[in-house]
Amino acid sequence: MTYTCPSCGETHDSWPAxxxxxxxxxxxxxxxxxxxxxxxxxxxxxxxYPDQTDRFIRVVMTQKVKDHCSDLEYGVWVSLSEKSFQDYNDNFDNPNHQVQYFGWLSNKLPDYTFKDYIPCLVNTRPDNQRPEIVPRPDFEHPFVEDYYAGITKAEAELRIQMMFNRGQNPN
Known part of the structure; x- marks a missing residue:
C-alpha cells in the first residue's frame, strides 16, 4: 500500500502510524x-473545566497484524490521574524513568463503536520514548479482542484509509 502523506506531500511505501x-x-x-x-x-x-481537570499524555500503541510482516501503529492519547500525570510530567526528561500507570484510551479508533473509553496500562519506556499502552484484557470491547487476537492486513489497510477519509493526519 502506498499513500501520499498530507503533512509532507511525499509518497511512502510503508504504513503510516x-x-x-x-x-x-x-x-x-x-x-x-x-x-x-x-x-x-x-x-x-x-x-x-469548572468542576474538574482532565489530563492527557500522548502515547503509542501497536496492533498485531496476523498476515503481514508489519504491525499497525497508533499515536493516541490517554487520560491519567492527577498523581500519574504529575509523575510523568516531573520525569518527562528522565531517560531512565520506567513505571506503569493506569489510563483511559482517549481517542475513538476507526472501525469501532465506543460507548466508553478503554482502560489501559501505560508503560513508560527508556530513552525518552513515548509511553506504550496495552488495553486491559478483561475489558469487553471488540477492539480489545482484536488487539489480542490480531487483525488482517486488509483490516489494517481499511483503518488507514478510514483515517485519511476522516481528515486525520497519519504520520
Whole structure:
C-alpha cells in the first residue's frame, strides 16, 4: 500500500502510524474553550473545566497484524490521574524513568463503536520514548479482542484509509 502523506506531500511505501493530534475531549471543544480552558502541545493536554481537570499524555500503541510482516501503529492519547500525570510530567526528561500507570484510551479508533473509553496500562519506556499502552484484557470491547487476537492486513489497510477519509493526519 502506498499513500501520499498530507503533512509532507511525499509518497511512502510503508504504513503510516494512525496518529491523533489531540484527545477527543480537546477536539470537541469550541475555539473559545480551546483558548481559555485548554493547553495542548505534542506530548501533553490539560483541560480545566469548572468542576474538574482532565489530563492527557500522548502515547503509542501497536496492533498485531496476523498476515503481514508489519504491525499497525497508533499515536493516541490517554487520560491519567492527577498523581500519574504529575509523575510523568516531573520525569518527562528522565531517560531512565520506567513505571506503569493506569489510563483511559482517549481517542475513538476507526472501525469501532465506543460507548466508553478503554482502560489501559501505560508503560513508560527508556530513552525518552513515548509511553506504550496495552488495553486491559478483561475489558469487553471488540477492539480489545482484536488487539489480542490480531487483525488482517486488509483490516489494517481499511483503518488507514478510514483515517485519511476522516481528515486525520497519519504520520
Amino acid at each position: 494512525l496518529a491523533f493530534r489531540a484527545p477527543d475531549s480537546y477536539v470537541h471543544l469550541s475555539a473559545e474553550e480551546k483558548e481559555n480552558i485548554a493547553f495542548l502541545n505534542s506530548d501533553f493536554c490539560v483541560i480545566e
